[in-house]
Amino acid sequence: MIRLIRDRSTDIKRTRLLTFHFDGQPVQAHEGETVAVALLRAGQLTTRTAPNDQAPRGLFCCMGLCQECVVVIDGRVTEACRRIVTDGLVVEPTNGAP
Amino acid sequence: MSTTHDIAIIGGGIMGCATALRLAEVGMRTIVLDQGDLGLGASGVNAGTLSLQIKRVKLMPYALAGHREWEAMGVAVGFKKPGGYTLAFTAREAALLQERQSLKAQAGAPIRFVSIDELRKAEPNLAPGIVAASYCPEDGYANSSLTGRYYRLRMRAADIDVRERCPATKISQTSGGFRIETPQAPVKCVRLLIAAGGWIKPLAGQLGVDLPINVRVNTASVTERMKPLFSAVIGHATGLLTMKQKTDGTVLIGGGWQGRGTPQSGRGTVTMETVIPNLALAQFALPALGSARVTRCWTGFEANVPDFYPLAGQLPGVANAFVLGCVRGGFTIGPYIGRLMGDFILGRETELSLFDPGRDFNEELQ
């Protein structure tokens, strides 16, 4: 086995960790990342259920178009892939409606 | 072999389709042409409000009959009858409401005035500051988007020829009736009904009839799903707001705010100069709407003549040609007046009288 593309993961330096809450559970995130990325790292793939069939859904297009990753922050439907986490942020799943 | 239809109907909206269905009942060979999709002109893009509180006094019997038609169409068109409140926020609006709704009640609409307490109990999320409200239990809505689907299935079941995305490019009179050129094969017919909403004027013009039709460009907006916020149809004394929350949670907001464009130049476009105050008024009446995300705003063309009564009858001076349209509140009345139109074309007595397109539009309708 010859690797032509090296594993460079150990060369990545990230910011400090902070904690926010998703669906009542604490989740760790690096300062500056999006809610969606933090949830993905935490293995929280399902971020809501779809309104018509209640099927689990999560991050899909990763670029603010598909609206699959929406969560509720401060009472507003928010794209998790575009919202930067902050310490103590409270994030809830939308679940059904909206 | 080219066949001659007993009647060709130009315009596959509610009125054209409802007329076609009436005519097909007695076996008339009917063809319906639409330049776009069935029921996706004004019929399919209006706000779907079925409210007696915004109907004209003289049209009330037609509106009451229209409500019965929609109720019978039922779930297939998303019909709901949660009742409707019309709100007044100022003394001037309250006076306007009192005057207008009293006249409509006298005309047969079961409208009554409610106390603010009663209103609050029914709709606790409405804003403070409401000084008067009227209520009509018959008010509701249908989902206008489903109009095309509903009529497509009905037309198919009735074995009516339908050509969608098939504009009438030229109409001419022949010895036996009319010949309509289209991008597909031409259509020959004995009778002709023009029921093309905002596009009636140029079509009638092809037969040498100049109808004084103007077109309004009504705007509507919709939000994504919200948790239940209100159940009734909400209106405003000035008519500048209608809103309803559908069973899926989306909130549809209208109020006759004007967009831009003409039927001749496409589908019309919204302009935020009018959408913004429409949404602001919605949020003023129901503050929780502020957190909703708006997903779409659009326009639809609403045709009218100077007296704002329908065109429904013989096309002046052209034998065997008819016109139906320009009905203020056409969504509500459409299925019913279409049926009357069918009766008229069949030479039958109509249940309620129609509206002669040859009348003097500047005189008070008798």
Next chain:
Amino acid sequence: MTADCDIAVLGAGPAGANAAIQAATGGCSVVLLDEAAQPGGQVWRAKSTSILSAPANSESKAGDALRRAVNQSDITHHGSTRVWQIERVDDVWRLYLLQGNQTEKMTARALILATGAREFVHPIPGWTTPGVHGLAGATALFKDALILPGKNTVVAGAGPLAFFVASEIRRLGGQIAAVITPNSRSEWLRAIPAMSARPDLLARGATWVADLMTSGIPIHWRHAVTAVSGTSQVDAVHFQRVSPDWSPVDKVRTLNADSLCLGHGLIPDTQAAQLAGLELTYRAELGGWVARVAPDGITEVKNLFVCGDGAGILGAAAAVVQGRLAGLAAATGFGAQRSENLYQQLLSQHARAARFGRAATALALPRPGLNRVATPNTIICRCESLTLADIRDEIRTGATSTNAVKAGLRAGMGPCGGRYCQTAVSRLIEHTANLPEGSVAPPTPRPPLRPVPLSAMADDFNYDDLPISKPAPL
């Protein structure tokens, strides 16, 4: 009417940022607007602020250079800004912007649209399972947060993108279960002459493939993922050999994996162009429905230019050049001197880059057999959970336009605005109603271009300012 600036540019990717730079060089006042905080677009997306340091790659270097160039120019750059409405008022363009939860308005004399591409993911059974990401979408994870889509990933898709995604997963230390591509090796070999217009890019692609081969990672040529198992996470990925038209054939094979990156090519993002008044035509070789745009970005509407992948999928190299050409054309319209030399040079550069781009795009263009992958229960419209059977039944009653299917079923009325179903719906109508490819147009575009909070649209409101119109006749 006076405007806030000469030129507004929508999209700060390779096309838009270069258009802005070029126009500013010509002395125009330029405002560059983009959803992302920093310029770069999707292809050269900037790292998030959560990354203190990381090894560079070609994309990050190109992006950093672009960001430096924007910073050093006279451009006014508004990042984290969403343009949600475009209107033409009294000969100027009026734009409505969302910044945070606030609406801002601005006007410009000319408008350059560089809205790039969105991704086409053809619906397959299980594609809504969490853990399935768009193939292009996944690159955002690598570029922005340098995070992997899973621990063991199947990468599936056509053209060069699948191999780029695989290489990035490898670079970030991830594990790849397999790369599955409907292209055959001979299709790639046939594309090489055209791709040698950009030998640098061709060489990079060759390295990606060679790395997988020397590392013993399976590449399933002429195969496609046809289903995903799992409910709240991906348990397994199923795939099949495909015919040259990408119809699945032979037995189903299964890979254990916890994630899937899946894509079927890019689509020009044209909704802004439609709102600005441009008609679309179908150009299969450019990725589908596009406005008519000249190589220098000129369109049928005065003072409206389109450049980059939004005008047709030709890739970043072509986008850079078309961006400069569009910037030049726009500035020339406002009296800037145009160097004929530069103009001709850019035109020939564009032709060369476009040749590479067309070859890469051709490999990824979805083929008819893809329509056989979805089963009756497969969800087509993700927002409304509408299945293939739902939509096919509707088509069979005579709803043979995207507008009719949208009105009847709500496919396209959900929050994504049809961005993730309308291409599939068009294809399904064509397939079901036996219509030629490219005959079923996307639905009528409706603003806003993105969902906008009502409070942000409604703006400040004084009840007493309500225009009191004449009440409707009694």
